[in-house]
Amino acid sequence: MELHIRSGERLTARQPARRMRRGYTLVELIIVMAIISILLAIAVPLYQRSLQRTKESLLKNNLFTLRTVIDEYTFDKQKAPQRLEDLVEQGYLRGIPLDPITNSKDTWRVVMEDALTSVDQTQPGIYDVRSGSDLTSMEGTQYSEW
Numbered sequence: 001m002e003l004h005i006r007s008g009e010r011l012t013a014r015q016p017a018r019r020m021r022r023g024y025t026l027v028e029l030i031i032v033m034a035i036i037s038i039l040l041a042i043a044v045p046l047y048q049r050s051l052q053r054t055k056e057s058l059l060k061n062n063l064f065t066l067r068t069v070i071d072e073y074t075f076d077k078q079k080a081p082q083r084l085e086d087l088v089e090q091g092y093l094r095g096i097p098l099d100p101i102t103n104s105k106d107t108w109r110v111v112m113e114d115a116l117t118s119v120d121q122t123q124p125g126i127y128d129v130r131s132g133s134d135l136t137s138m139e140g141t142q143y144s145e146w
Contacts, residue, residue, distance in 0.1 A: 060146065063130075063131070070129065080125025108132055109130040109132050112124055130143075
């Protein structure tokens with residue numbers, strides 16, 4: 001059995017047809033794009049959750065550090081700090097840490113102590129510090145309650 005492709009060329013049944021193939025077909029490109037889309041649909045939410053967990057962990061660490069330093073300042077000076085900048089000025093911190101949820105160091109909410117429970121009853125100061133964000137954490141609580 002012989003097939004004639006061009007004048008003078010013969011193709012036998014044993015020889016595969018040699019097609020000139022350049023590039024990819026549209027179907028192949030669509031399949032590859034679909035696979036990439038599925039992988040991205042899985043990877044992006046996992047990445048975003050990982051970033052959120054990292055921010056929450058950093059917030060907990062910053063709150064612990066600030067609260068510890070406020071307690072140390074209050075114990076050493078026998079009065080609570082009036083503002084967070086006092087902790088930096090007195091050398092207790094190198095700088096006020098960022099609130100990772102709001103991405104700002106100016107959004108910390110300070111809780112002032114009651115004058116009756118303060119060490120120096122004439123001048124109450126900062127008792128606690130909280131995040132300035134009203135968003136809800138992955139645990140279901142608001143960051144401002146931590």
